[in-house]
Amino acid sequence: MTYRIYVCGSNGNFQLGLDDNEDRHQLECAQFQFELGRTVDLDIRPVKVACGGNHTLVLLENGQVYGAGSSRYGQLGCFQESLPIFQKLNLPFKVKDVVAGWNYTVFISAYDEVYTCGQGFTGELGLGKIHLQSLPAKIELPYNGRIIKAGSSLHNVVLQFENGELYGFGNNKKGQLLDGPKVLWTPTRLAICAREFALARDFAVFSCDGKLLLQGKDQYGIAERLQTVGKIDRIWAMWSSVHLLSSRQLISFGNNSHGQLAPVTTIGTPAKIAIGSEHGLLAEKFKVFAWGWGEHGNCGRHQKEKSGVRFDYMNEIYTEQHVVEDVFAGCATTWVVVRCRENA
Template sequence: MYQLLSCGSNGNYQLGINNDEDQNTLQPSIFNTQTQIPHKPVKIVCGGNHTLVLLETGEVYSCGDNTYGQCGVPKSIDKLKVFTKVPGDDWVDISCGWEFSILVKRDGQVFVCGNGLKGELGLGKNIKQTELVYSFTVEKFLNVISCMQHTIIQNSDQKLVGWGNCRKGQLGKTTEKVFWEPTTLDFGQPVQKYCLGREFTVIQSDSDTVTIFGKSSITEIPKMPISEFAAMWSSVHVLSGGTIHSFGNNSHDQLFPTTNIPIDGFAIGSEHGLIKSGNSVYAWGWSEHGNCGASTTPNSKTTFDYLNKLYTGDEEVVLISGGCATSWVVVRNLIEEH
């Protein structure tokens, strides 16, 4: 059995815990009526005020603000207070922007829902709001990532298709300000992997090189062996040589602090981060809504320039994820089933 634990911003029920109060300690999210589920969550994505969870079975559950249908269910239900199943059971990937969501089926069919005034839905200039609807099909689909106002899909041939706001150059070479429909992207270099910030895209072209396209305060990231990399809204974080190297905005302690704690993996939210070390999870960065946990200093803090312990327990940590001022930890119950 698995349990999804969450904390942070919750004004629109986006933690799925059946209340709308921010949390500075991890709370069990509720799936329909249960806090334990038999199937493993494999991906968690967050919009401004909504959350989607993909299970290993191909099911997707959502919660939070559904004003525009961004949770994948009819918008007549304006808020989902607990995680509720989205129609379909053959989903392979999901992503969220501020008020929209993208869901992809096993055969590469792309579905979109929500609100997008700057092309976020990719359905053309005349459609800026929709409940869950088919958009197009991607051959050899590999993955999808969204940020505030733009989305990029990659296939196994390393080709990129994107749509949304491209005014700052975050969707590669173009003179357009918005891609209203899915468009083949040109970044002028090979693409192995990528990630998205608020108004920029980070492209990995080889084993030790990443380049930023769009609006960012980061002028250059030094070459280094890259194990993983991810972006907050205004910074980039590279796991190399067993530690995280951070570049960009540090106004709220977003840059990774010096530590001797071993890093088994990390996840990035809007302006905070998480690391997994053994069976413990630590957080750093901006914690205005409690997403980095309760402060261990005498005076309450909303930013953390150190690794603040968020979770330690007997259950095995199998996934960590960061959202828009939210944090997520998936644990597996180690009690043997008979």
């Protein structure tokens, strides 16, 4: 199999892996550096794209990680100032998951060890009051179970263990993780267990015992709206809105200043959804649609008689012969992973 990653959106510090730093308003193939040269074709399936403020990490199925963009603060775990195209990171462990925040990265190893690197002034490294870590450093976990999910926002992280317990670290100024100190310098057990959770900029949403709970700053009256929703399958959060999947219904609450709330309700199957900082993606087998705030080209070019950066409709950004494997969304960046079909 051959795979490619199509990208568009904000390209500060080369984070799209295109060998320049110009924003893209239509999809192009990210470039990868291998021993035999650079290519857009991958023989190993990409399983995740983790996006920071100006850096990006691609996790492959074999546990290898490739990075592009800024590493000014060590957020790519290397000493180069930046990587203009995706290069393999020299990590001493196999990775099963990776998440990123504004200037930091969190790696989950195949043995459920957690490593962090980059810059963090509010505990997002989980290393105590260390603010800068140029190479991945292992953090001490108070619980040694299997990690089944990791989530991150600009300045905080939550780890979910197989027993349902949640541990968080980083910014807690709005009480988005727990009632307590404004900064969690090391992994701290949260007061609730949750089946699903999502982290926004100033709040977090948890699914606990069939109920949806919002913790933190509720500027848009989301908490009350959450009580009107029944059983949910998935939760996502932009910086200022919440998106729920419930029995194939996509439900959105929160800030809609730039069309962030989903303009459709019924989702077909199979379909994939990705939620970024202030935009969303909906993928079908051969098509991808974007909606929300498209300031940097992350929602493509308007396909309707419209202009500006508000995409309050499903804007088609990909329709080709290759099969869409997955979609990912970051800080005004869009990522479409495709499986190439022969003779297509």
